[in-house]
Amino acid sequence: MDELSIDQLIGLYDSGQITIEKVVSQYLERIEDLNPKIKAVIEVNPDALEIAQMLDEEMREKGRRSPLYGIPIIIKDNIDTKDKMKTSAGSLALKNHIASKDAFIVKKIRDAGGVIIAKANLSEWANFRGKRSISGWSSRGGQTRNPYVLDRTPCGSSSGSAVAVAANLCVVAVGTETDGSIICPSHTNGIVGLKPTMGLVSRSGIVPISHTQDIAGPMARSVKDCSYLLEALVGVDPADKVTMKQPREVLNYSQALSTNALQNAVIGVGREYFGFSPNVDTILNNAIKKMSELGAKLIDPLEIPLPEGSLGETEVLLTDYYHDLNTYLQSVDPSLGIRSIEDLIKFNKENAEQTMPYFGQEFFELALTKTTYENDEYQKAMEQYETLRRNLFALFDESSLDAIFLPSGSPAWPIDFVNGDCSRGSTSFLAAISGFPAITIPLGYLAGLPVGGTFMGKPFSEQTLLKLSYAFEQAHQVRQPPQFKPTLGIPE
Numbered sequence: 280m281d282e283l284s285i286d287q288l289i290g291l292y293d294s295g296q297i298t299i300e301k302v303v304s305q306y307l308e309r310i311e312d313l314n315p316k317i318k319a320v321i322e323v324n325p326d327a328l329e330i331a332q333m334l335d336e337e338m339r340e341k342g343r344r345s346p347l348y349g350i351p352i353i354i355k356d357n358i359d360t361k362d363k364m365k366t367s368a369g370s371l372a373l374k375n376h377i378a379s380k381d382a383f384i385v386k387k388i389r390d391a392g393g394v395i396i397a398k399a400n401l402s403e404w405a406n407f408r409g410k411r412s413i414s415g416w417s418s419r420g421g422q423t424r425n426p427y428v429l430d431r432t433p434c435g436s437s438s439g440s441a442v443a444v445a446a447n448l449c450v451v452a453v454g455t456e457t458d459g460s461i462i463c464p465s466h467t468n469g470i471v472g473l474k475p476t477m478g479l480v481s482r483s484g485i486v487p488i489s490h491t492q493d494i495a496g497p498m499a500r501s502v503k504d505c506s507y508l509l510e511a512l513v514g515v516d517p518a519d520k521v522t523m524k525q526p527r528e529v530l531n532y533s534q535a536l537s538t539n540a541l542q543n544a545v546i547g548v549g550r551e552y553f554g555f556s557p558n559v560d561t562i563l564n565n566a567i568k569k570m571s572e573l574g575a576k577l578i579d580p581l582e583i584p585l586p587e588g589s590l591g592e593t594e595v596l597l598t599d600y601y602h603d604l605n606t607y608l609q610s611v612d613p614s615l616g617i618r619s620i621e622d623l624i625k626f627n628k629e630n631a632e633q634t635m636p637y638f639g640q641e642f643f644e645l646a647l648t649k650t651t652y653e654n655d656e657y658q659k660a661m662e663q664y665e666t667l668r669r670n671l672f673a674l675f676d677e678s679s680l681d682a683i684f685l686p687s688g689s690p691a692w693p694i695d696f697v698n699g700d701c702s703r704g705s706t707s708f709l710a711a712i713s714g715f716p717a718i719t720i721p722l723g724y725l726a727g728l729p730v731g732g733t734f735m736g737k738p739f740s741e742q743t744l745l746k747l748s749y750a751f752e753q754a755h756q757v758r759q760p761p762q763f764k765p766t767l768g769i770p771e
Contacts, residue, residue: 280305281447282760285350285504288450292338292349299338299349303331303394306351310397310448316429316763319442321356321400321420325363330394337392346507346533348392353449355440356398356420357405358382358495359484368486369403369417371634372617372626379610382484383516384453384495391511399439399452405460406436407488407596409638411699414438414464418634422694425468426761427728431691432700434463440498441468445761451499451508457488457596459688459707461496462733466687466719469729469758471505471748472498474707476738477714478524481516487607489599490521491664492711500758502720502749506532509741525739532745538753540746542574544681546734547581547674552706555689562723562730563686569755570684578678583709584670590712591660597642598649598657620646637696668713675737682740682747685709687719687731710735718744721757726767 359378367373400420414435415423437454441464465472497508710717
């Protein structure tokens with residue numbers, strides 16, 4: 280099943296060469312074989328084969344419902360499913376939590392005929408529990424490993440989703456992002472990841488950090504597969520009022536893809552964010568050259584005006600966390616004894632050897648000090664957020680931009696259980712804080728480690744971003760399956 284695309288599986292299904300049950304069975308066997316090494320999956324769906332059998336029978340009688348029909352999908356373990364799988368956000372505190380209903384996007388996947396075969400490991404509590412966290416580690420699932428080099432970070436928090444896709448444990452996966460949690464793991468694991476516009480995809484039924492920034496999105500090995508999954512996820516959800524902002528026109532992202540999309544496209548280059556390393560810059564510059572050869576009109580460099588002073592992101596996340604996570608925990612079965620952040624703090628202290636062997640829970644504790652939105656720090660941060668949005672809108676309009684091109688980040692750093700993550704930074708905050716969409720695509724490899732680049736667009740310009748990414752991908756196909764090297768080693 281290595282590297283099979285959705286279109287290839289559709290062809291196999293439609294020709295009768297293989298059944299959905301057989302495909303799902305083979306992916307489950309691959310999970311059983313590889314997951315002990317990479318810990319991308321936190322739990323397998325015990326009903327996956329039965330679901331596949333039912334879909335086979337339905338397909339014989341009625342045909343496929345959608346391109347996602349019969350496609351094996353893994354979703355992040357902070358997304359509610361009303362089935363036999365738990366929704367734990369990677370935490371032992373919720374190891375027995377079964378959601379009372381499917382998240383809106385889970386229902387959308389099921390309605391499309393997608394087969395949710397497993398839940399993905401993640402950075403516990405979406406990487407917002409302790410200040411020295413380790414991307415990809417959770418007390419329930421252990422340490423997710425980068426399949427290219429196993430002692431390197433998978434980045435987080437959607438680490439398991441990205442690794443599962445990269446290692447061919449599924450065809451596509453769903454991740455969530457607050458700031459970089461789709462973009463970074465997609466980039467470091469050599470896949471495509473799209474962080475949608477705030478309001479395009481529902482968040483109801485997802486364990487939250489911040490209603491201001493949280494969003495779910497597709498992760499895939501190709502741009503077209505990413506577009507297929509996005510089509511299934513999009514929809515207006517009365518339980519998430521921000522989705523009322525989305526255009527009423529239903530877009531067919533996959534059919535709009537074009538190999539000529541870069542011709543005359545206007546792309547600004549955020550060169551001030553280069554500099555992760557000279558070798559990364561070389562890969563980025565080669566990508567820019569390729570875009571120019573494909574007919575793109577480049578504004579290089581493009582100055583991106585930021586508000587003066589701190590954006591106040593941590594203040595926003597902590598304040599939202601106090602309200603949003605406490606609200607979600609009220610949906611948890613009272614018999615589990617976890618109904619508030621205070622309960623989580625107590626649980627972690629009582630089970631510290633298992634839950635906090637490497638880092639603490641400072642963000643939980645800080646959230647308890649952020650009980651009201653009516654404070655100067657939060658209001659100032661909201662003003663800074665709005666200033667950034669206005670600046671970006673003006674930049675796109677004044678320069679007639681189709682997209683801004685940015686580095687996605689540094690290559691995967693070594694996993695460090697002593698000091699925690701040592702990222703050299705990222706550019707994901709621009710899209711995260713503004714609510715604008717962004718997509719990362721593979722550009723190349725540095726010492727065997729994937730390097731990605733990001734296209735960021737105006738709100739609800741996902742179709743444009745997917746078209747630009749597809750045109751680049753088709754002209755510059757660089758994806759290489761992972762080799763599961765134990766370490767990079769030291770050159771002689």
